[in-house]
Amino acid sequence: MTKKHDIRIDRTLLHPWLDYKLTKLLTACEKKGIYLIITEGFRTKKYQNKLYAKGRTEPGNIVTNAKGSTYSSQHMWGIAFDIAINDNKLLYDTATLKKVATIAKSSSIGLGWGGDWKSFQDTPHFYLKKWGSTTKALKKQYGKPNNFKKTWKKTVNIKKGLVVWKHKTKLGGNYKRVAYGKKVKVMYTKDWYAKVLLSDGRAGYMNKKYLK
């Protein structure tokens, strides 16, 4: 087995919360001696249509049931990635994918798994569960992915800048102060804070009142 993960996607196009969970998954899998290939991430409408044509109007097997124009693929919303096992013999081995799923679904990571779907089991597929197992809620709330993507970043809106705390209790200090007007990647907001993703992959907490 190749003892290395192989990331073939542009992670900056993933929802910050998914990107953060991906880092956690990679670390946890490595500890179990499992190495992943990340094969698919964000998909544009054009690319989704190209995949949809496979096995229909183009050669090959059917790989998706989601047409680009319907925005029904979680990949088009940046909330899903696909994996394979980075081992020629195990590539899509069900038992190994199940092991990865157990790790991914654990409470410390909390991803959804396409292998749990009833109608179309998609074992290489992992996604953010917040909006359910389909794109229905996202479509209803945001219409199109571009509107949704605008919510991934917020701007510091206080002149003296804003501290990134290490913990949500604010005990244990802070990482840094982000200057007025700078953008931060927001995973989600809750209580008093926004959980943010720093450029080095760490997570921190900022006062959501001063982010817009």
Ligand SMILES: [Zn+2]
């Ligand atoms: Zn997928």
